[in-house]
Amino acid sequence: MSAYDVIVVGSGGGALTGAALAAKAGLRTLVLERTPLIGGTSAYSGGACWLPGTDVQQRAGLPDSTEGARAYLAAVLVDPDQERVEALLAHAPKLVAQLEADPLMEFEWIPFAEYYDAPGRVPMGRSIQPKAISRDELDPRVDAILRPPVERDRAGRPGRSTLSGGQALIGRLAAMVLRDGGEIRTGHHVTGFARDGSGRVTTVLAQGPDGPVELTATRGVLVAAGGFEGSAERRTEHGTPGRAAWSMAPRGTNTGEVIDAAAAIGAATDWSGEGWFCPGLLQPDGSGTFTLGFRSGLMVDQSAQRYGNECLPYDRFGRVMAAAEDRTPSWYVFDSREGGRLPAIAMPEGDPAEHLAAGTWVQADTLEELAAATGLDATALTATVERFNGFAASGVDEDFGRGADEYDTFFASAGSPNKALVPLDQPPYLAAQFVLSDLGTKGGLVTDAAGRVLDGSGTPIAGLYAASNSTASVFGSAYPGPGAPLGAAMAFASLAVEDMVGSLSES
Ligand SMILES: Cc1cc2nc3c(=O)[nH]c(=O)nc-3n(C[C@H](O)[C@H](O)[C@H](O)COP(=O)(O)OP(=O)(O)OC[C@H]3O[C@@H](n4cnc5c(N)ncnc54)[C@H](O)[C@@H]3O)c2cc1C
Structure with a gap:
């Protein structure tokens, strides 16, 4: 049985943000992706990130601020978990500064109007995106496993030589993970979790290319493996409008077993009828x-x-x-x-x-x-x-x-x-x-402001964290603006890793 500090389930924008930051912090980090390719729907995306109040908006001279974003969300969200909202707002500038401190990551403002006419809205939007990058500038190991853009992937064609939008996001983050000693295993379908004698989640069960594998994570398991949009059964069970066949997730990716696996060890779920x-x-x-x-x-x-x-x-x-x-x-x-x-x-x-x-x-x-x-x-x-x-x-x-x-x-x-x-x-x-x-469902695991998965009584399940469409969205039924799915996924994945690093320094 192999041991890691951090195991990340999934390889979308949230997952790889968490993995890149964990590897950079010196944690032995493993990413498990069920398909042969990394990036999921995030690799199809425009790469816009709704992360307000950062240096990027400042550089672009936008009238954006954390306060403005707070006013905007206050007008747009219905009965939100205010602690999570505040965590997102407070963390966004720090996350972007941390990522941009790495030579492999650089963001720019992307003009794209926000979705509600509400106080705090920034004209032409406040979303940011990673700058385009040539494939040649990245580790060739990333090149080999990066899921192509949607129109090419669905047609069975390879990706482009210049990576932009979600391609740039996933390519850049995966390169950071590998450079800092992290490991990415494709073809590993996570099927379950187990707790140790103290109740802490330490074991991840997966189906690998050569059969079942059992892996241990001493600091934490981060679930960021999409929603259940690709499962007709789960959509029906939760009354989620639309159909699996009409969803945008790559075929064979996001079918929600990992959410159910966490629920099976006590995790609470919410917002299950919701989607983007x-x-x-x-x-x-x-x-x-x-x-x-x-x-x-x-x-x-x-x-x-x-x-x-x-x-x-x-x-x-x-x-x-x-x-x-x-x-x-x-x-x-x-x-x-x-x-x-x-x-x-x-x-x-x-x-x-x-x-x-x-x-x-x-x-x-x-x-x-x-x-x-x-x-x-x-x-x-x-x-x-x-x-x-x-x-x-x-x-x-x-x-x-x-x-x-x-x-x-x-x-x-x-x-x-x-x-x-x-x-x-x-x-x-x-x-x-x-x-x-x-673009995915957005109901799932209930988490707190540190990305910790909560049980039915609101108590964190030790060792288990979640972000991305695997969680009950911080935005509830609202889609505030371009980049809301990725921005929230990245912020809470990063907060989860901060919590794991914190627990490292405490021990
Ligand atoms: C064309 C398009 C453009 C978009 N543009 C934007 C945009 O600009 N900004 C934005 O914020 N959002 C955008 N979206 C939406 C956004 O891409 C998704 O909502 C978001 O990327 C979902 O992230 P995720 O990490 O939850 O899932 P994904 O990115 O789909 O990643 C999940 C990964 O986990 C893997 N996985 C699933 N189950 C398991 C398991 N059991 N074991 C191991 N691995 C597993 C999957 O195979 C997949 O690779 C866009 C979507 C589309 C289709």
């Missing part, structure tokens, strides 16, 4: 793909009615979509002003010709024909489009206020007088099927 939701473009293979930034066109339900502001931040639109059954599938109706491509950012969009052949998209010269092809009522669809075109002409969406918020016009800028309202008048017309997708 988004509209998902239905693909010919039945999957859904994260779509944001609609530039023109409109979304209708099965009665051919619009039901929301299509330019809402994606999680908020996803929640509107989930609110009624006849919104799945929805049809996104658009015209040919973008040459038959979807007027939005879909990750990935897929080939329009394949969509048309599969029937996930339809095309017609008139709205009546489009209605016939989609099964929508022709009179209702025509009326919806005419009403929308009237709003485009007046510049006011009287139904849903599209274009009134800075987020709406962050991506949509072609309309006049309202940038986000573009008439639908250039045939042929197209309609694309949409379902409810997600």
Whole structure:
């Protein structure tokens, strides 16, 4: 049986932040990743991190501060665990300074509007991202195991030579782990935990490539292994909207066994019906793909009615979509002003010709024909489009206020007088099927401000820590802004390691 100080389960942004800081602190650190590739959904991500009040925002001259972020969260979160919120706010500047002190890590501001018009919001956002880096600058061992960006991974293609966004985050962190003597084992599926005689979690059970392995961690086990978005059974059990097949997590990654394994030794769970939701473009293979930034066109339900502001931040639109059954599938109706491509950012969009052949998209010269092809009522669809075109002409969406918020016009800028309202008048017309997708679930293990996993009575389970989508999110049902999943995951993973290092110096 091999012994380590720290065992980290999973290899997303939170996991590798914890592992990099643990290795840097001189702890014998092991990362266990179930698939052959590291990075999970984090490697697909834009790498935006909602970590407010740091030097990076200062350098960019932003009107950001810890106080401003506190006001923003106070307005946006519903009944939050204030201790965890304060821990995140207080720790973010320190974490970023610590990471940037390493020559392998450098952040920059990424302009990307926050998701609520609330006090403390920073115009154009306060999120930061790791700077792009060439693969050649990293340890070749990282190169061999880094999961490619989503559009390449899903197509079975290798990654790019320049790593940006989530690729840069995972690549840089993994290189730090290896440089400082940490170990990363892929192909190790963690299945359980065991406590020692004092009740402390010291043993991690995993299925390795050559069979079961048992590993010990003297200082702590950090679970940061995604949510259960990839498990149809667990989604049904917890009443989580959407479907495993429509989720964005890489196939075969986040199915929640590790959350259940912690629960089996007494960990409490919460927020289990929650996710980071988004509209998902239905693909010919039945999957859904994260779509944001609609530039023109409109979304209708099965009665051919619009039901929301299509330019809402994606999680908020996803929640509107989930609110009624006849919104799945929805049809996104658009015209040919973008040459038959979807007027939005879909990750990935897929080939329009394949969509048309599969029937996930339809095309017609008139709205009546489009209605016939989609099964929508022709009179209702025509009326919806005419009403929308009237709003485009007046510049006011009287139904849903599209274009009134800075987020709406962050991506949509072609309309006049309202940038986000573009008439639908250039045939042929197209309609694309949409379902409810997600960037992961965010219900899971209940943790405290130090990232310690709590039992049902609120007592920390010695030796067991958690961060990322494996935990009940500090943000609850809200998605405050770009980078909220990664920012929180990184902050609480770092706090967990601080607690482990603290326990090291005490012993
Ligand atoms: C296209 C796209 C863009 C996004 N952009 C952003 C963004 O810019 N900023 C942001 O904050 N969020 C973004 N997100 C969301 C974000 O990427 C995820 O919510 C977040 O990365 C999840 O992190 P995680 O560590 O919980 O899970 P993951 O990153 O998915 O990592 C979990 C890892 O744990 C492994 N694992 C699971 N179970 C086990 C087990 N039992 N044993 C061992 N290993 C296990 C998995 O295989 C996986 O590799 C984006 C998502 C997508 C799809």
